[in-house]
Amino acid sequence: MNMEKTLMKGNEAIGEAAIRAGCRFFFGYPITPQNELPEYMSRRLLEVDGTFIQAESEVSAINMVYGAAGAGARVMTSSSSPGISLKQEGISYIAGAEVPCVIANIVRGGPGLGSIQPAQSDYFQSTKAGGHGDYFVITYAPASVQELVDLTMDAFEVADKYRNPAMIFGDGILGQMMEPVELSKDPVEQLPEKEWATTGMGDRTSSNIINSLALQAEKLEDHNLKLKEKYDQIQANETRYEILHEDAEYFVVAYGTTSRACKNAINQLREKGYNIGLIRPISIWPFPFEAFEKVAGNAKEYITVEMNLGQMVEDVKLAVNGAAPVKFYGRTGGVVPTPSEIAKEIERLLGGDQ
Template sequence: METVLMKGNEALAEAAIRAGLNVYFGYPITPQNEVGEYLAKHLPRAGGTFLQAESEVAAINMVYGAAGAGVRTMTSSSGPGISLMQEGISYLAAAELPAVIVNMMRGGPGLGGIQPSQSDYFQATKGGGHGDYRLIVLAPSSVQELYDHTMLAFDLADHYRNPVMVLGDGLLGQMMESVTLKPYSPAFPLEEKTWATRGRKNRKPNIINSLYLDPEKLFSHNQKLFKKYQEIAEKEVRVEVINEEAEFFFVAYGSSARISLKVIELLKEKGINAGLIRPITLWPFPYTVIAEKVNQSKGFMVVEMSMGQMVEDVERAVKGQKPVYFYGTAGGIVPSPQKIFRRTLEILEGGQV
């Protein structure tokens, strides 16, 4: 296996190629443009197709068509572009079509700025589009994980016939780190997509649809989807816990998790035993893992580059049994470990827990 120095966006794109990406559709937006640039150069050499669409709306509908044909397909964007894709994402989920959607988050709302942020958590995990549906949401915290989780995303999408989002941010996308270019190894058996619209010989035509005018049929379809989401929630929770015996836990994902690790080091120098719960799947969310730490922990500190979106899920896990605090920044400001450290000391030494 080769280990190289790569930018996060490029490592993600290389992983997609190695995982068998057939067609990519996208439209440029900072801070993920290197994804498209890399794929434009390298995907055709690997036998795939790159197409820059005329808009994000067009891109996600092209993804819908390619997914329906049974090929591995992907798009990437950032907050404003993902907003434009929401209708198509709902269609993909409703039609049970596998696809990978990458969001390298930037500051918002509105056009916001081009600096890193984590303010698309609600959009990703609560269903930014219409109707009852879920995306599997993976949250890498390193360039290596951008590579690894992108491969996993394609496998999860195919296995559950559901869109999967890789939720990064501008900091991860732009940083450079060493990456081990592992060969692709499927997480699940690669099954023939007998449901795909690839033309027919000696069988009835496949129909891919998300329109049900009969309310009873639409209700039945929702029940089918919900049963699948229950299975995903039972089987696909991914989380990392650092320092299982801690007396105070940070809860953070992505870039914020990396920053929280530095805070934990600073607290250790003060004799404070702190740990980290890092959700790797933002949906399904690791409610049970957090709940299991309630009795031993004096409290939980959510660190997030937003105004506190993940706090709601942490509070749901804690169920009011211990305090849940929040330290956040927005608008593209990356939180300082020293400032989080000082705020945590105020809480712990001030007897606020």
């Protein structure tokens, strides 16, 4: 097992992790700030007898993913914000057809073309389906390049396990930053057999059909209820989170890059005497409601910090369920809050109470 650390840019680390997870197909289209990922895959896939195609559009790319996934391949695509928007119809098809794939969204400012600066304003899009119909995408929010590696590899496993699309939700900072990583997990040599895949009849007596169309209302309802059972299993088994200072009276709630700044801010505030901790969702769908149950006995107040105008804060309010006040601080448009700004705003929101 290779335990040496390698200095890697975030976008490239996602690509290397995907290769090690057994991904041999990548279909994408350029958009900043994720371009290093398809560029990396265009080189590395050639070295492992894989296939890279720069599609003519994001719409084409996601439908190529649908086809390869339906044939049982480990396949991924990536984009940034408006590009992910264009993929939403295909993602809905993939979820409805129950085929696994991995999608990376390196989020940029919006709405519209917005900017190429980092943001977290795609939270609603990623966690509330994004496309049409009743479905969910398993969504991880890494906070370091190392987590980009680990969670990308895990995303392929979980996608296969539940036959569902999985997403890596990063941002422009995480995609562009360089950090040392351990590529410690052994590369996947053999993929699990997928008896449902469209790989020919073989010894089967009936053909496999991959489809997301059900014209009879009752059949579609039955299918949606089956999907709901799966989503319930995912919520029960696949939530991930980190809690710092579980006995704190006040909790900051943040994920991804923002959580790193919040950890620094919390250290500043604790030195001033504030009994404050952190809840960091690692899976943002399924959302880790159980983390809030763990601290409910002593938590007096929550402050959600995001790089948007208030999106995850809605899930935090659902999790807290009125048991304590939930306040919000956010920057938008690509502005990244600093630890000192966060600490100052938290002090203001808490009214100077220690």
